[in-house]
Amino acid sequence: MKFYKPPGRSRQSASKPEKPQWVQIDGISHDLRGIARFEGKPLFVDNALPGEKVLAKVERSHGRFIEARAIEIETPSAQRHSARCQHFGRCGGCSLQYLKEQAQLEFKQQAVLEQLQRTAQVQPTQLEPPLASAPFGYRSRARLAVYYHRKQKQLRVGFRAARSKEVIHLKQCPVLAPELEALISPLQSLIDGMEGRDWISHLDLLLGDQGPAVVLRHIRPLSEEDLQQCLGFADTHLQQLFLQPGDRDSVHCIWQQDDNAQLEYRLSPFELRLNYEPLDFTQVNRQLNNAMVSQAMDWLSFEQGESVLDLFCGLGNFSLPAARAGARVTGIEGSADMVLRAEKNARSAGMIDARFDTLDLTQPGKLAAICREGIDKVILDPPRNGAVEIIRDVCQLQPVSILYISCNPATLARDAGHLRDQGYQLERLSVMDMFPQTGHIESMALFVQSGQ
Structure with a gap:
């Protein structure tokens, strides 16, 4: 069983990368990485479970411990299963999809x-x-990074790769609420068609009880044509659209479905509705x-x-x-x-x-x-x-x-x-x-x- 190794800068102390080593995983750490021993130090291995023998590629070497990633598994654990998302192994968002849900708990x-x-x-x-x-479809909010590669004329919208600044272009995200996952492709098309596509840095996707909302973070003013495209998108897909041209205090609503549109969530057992603003902390x-x-x-x-x-x-x-x-x-x-x-x-x-x-x-x-x-x-x-x-x-x-x-x-x-x-x-x-x-x-x- 082999895994894709995500790109990322090594922070090893050695002058050249260590050769991958076969190690036996004997335990699991508090952050749910497999634990082995290598060169007399604890080795913390991503994508590894107790009882497995894995081929571990060192990614970072510290004074008292080493960090690695399993790139191949000889003896998979019975608690392992196939990841549901096609981006698993590259996207840094959901690192435990290889582990059965009950075993995660x-x-x-x-x-x-x-x-x-x-x-x-x-x-x-x-x-x-x-x-x-x-196990899936539970996230009611998420922040996605936006990156436009000028030379390649390529837009990427998604989460960052594990231990890297690279933006993984999402085609799906099963942990998002279905209403938010359905926005990924239309949002990519919207931004790719904007004159100021390389001025957009982040998107906040929010799901209130009245429907989805988006906060669009931009580092330069948007043209009137771009604003009109955003308004047209909102009219088709959203309850509310916000722009954030600067710090948190700059967030403002430019479109809402009706005068009563607002972000809120229910505490159903207590017959309560709590209103919130786009960047407020709420449980996802x-x-x-x-x-x-x-x-x-x-x-x-x-x-x-x-x-x-x-x-x-x-x-x-x-x-x-x-x-x-x-x-x-x-x-x-x-x-x-x-x-x-x-x-x-x-x-x-x-x-x-x-x-x-x-x-x-x-x-x-x-x-x-x-x-x-x-x-x-x-x-x-x-x-x-x-x-x-x-x-x-x-x-x-x-x-x-x-x-x-x-x-x-x-x-x-x-x-x-x-x-x-x-x-x-x-x-x-x-x-x-x-x-x-x-x-x-x-x-x-x-x-x-x-x-x-």
Whole structure:
């Protein structure tokens, strides 16, 4: 079994490339790469699974470990299957398509448990079943790169190759929602026919509940003829079309299907609709987001009037369901714009027990002033670098429980150790398949005061 080796610059320390070597894969890393030994160092191998013997091509050599890619497999694992997408192996978007979906979840769960044990010597009292997702057609948003090769007069629209700046020209993308995948070819035709085709740098594809929208990022002003082509495309294919000629604040809508067109998504179990702006952070997997929020509300099991602190609250993805469940919620977010939108979403839903504040959560020592009346429960949904800066402040509020939503097993494990040291134990853990076919790992962890 052979694989295409994607182009990319080697960062090896050696003066010439290493000859590919046959190695036995003995384990799997926290980022779901196969692990072997080579020249006395750990060898992390893309496209390799435990139990396989692979021909590994070294791509990067570091001081304490080596990175490689399997270019041929002698003994394929029973957990391996054929990738669905024709671009697999070149496109850097979905690196796990070779692994059966159930095995992806099992390996992700194993990676989280091993990281918790190795970093913090922490294990959950109760390991809950993973939250599974549809394996394909789940992405409600994506950013595609656009590149026009002037000499070859060739346009490429797609994701970048693995470990490379090369743009892979997409003909399909099965992980996209069907409404967004259907836009790929028409968008390529639109841009290829524009005078300013080489001024377009990115496309953001968005799927709201009312239909698809596109943000077109351009580095120079578009001609009137190009604008008219864009408007004609939008009239046929979109609910909304946005242009972004500069930074985030430059995004503006130039076309919408009707006066009520807006970007929104539903939290169906809670009869909520959340509005958002094109570049706001939202979860890409709507099905899994509904399941995640439902599980969070179930684990926290609010009593009427309990006080809840939702940190990194964003648009109110957890805050508003918690308020719907009868809690008094304070949502904290670093972005003032996101706070304004969370407040608007709360007003639209008639939520009088949800308030929001802007606060830089990387700066310790400020939560106590906001939570003078005490807090019963906390929801933590931090970015990839975790929440280490505010864990001590959170624990000083002495909540009964802390629900931690993680998108990075390494920072979850680190923070779990700090929570343990502050008197909290890991009671429940569940891995969530927010990004099938990729190595991204999301998980939900419930910490409770020791002795509760």
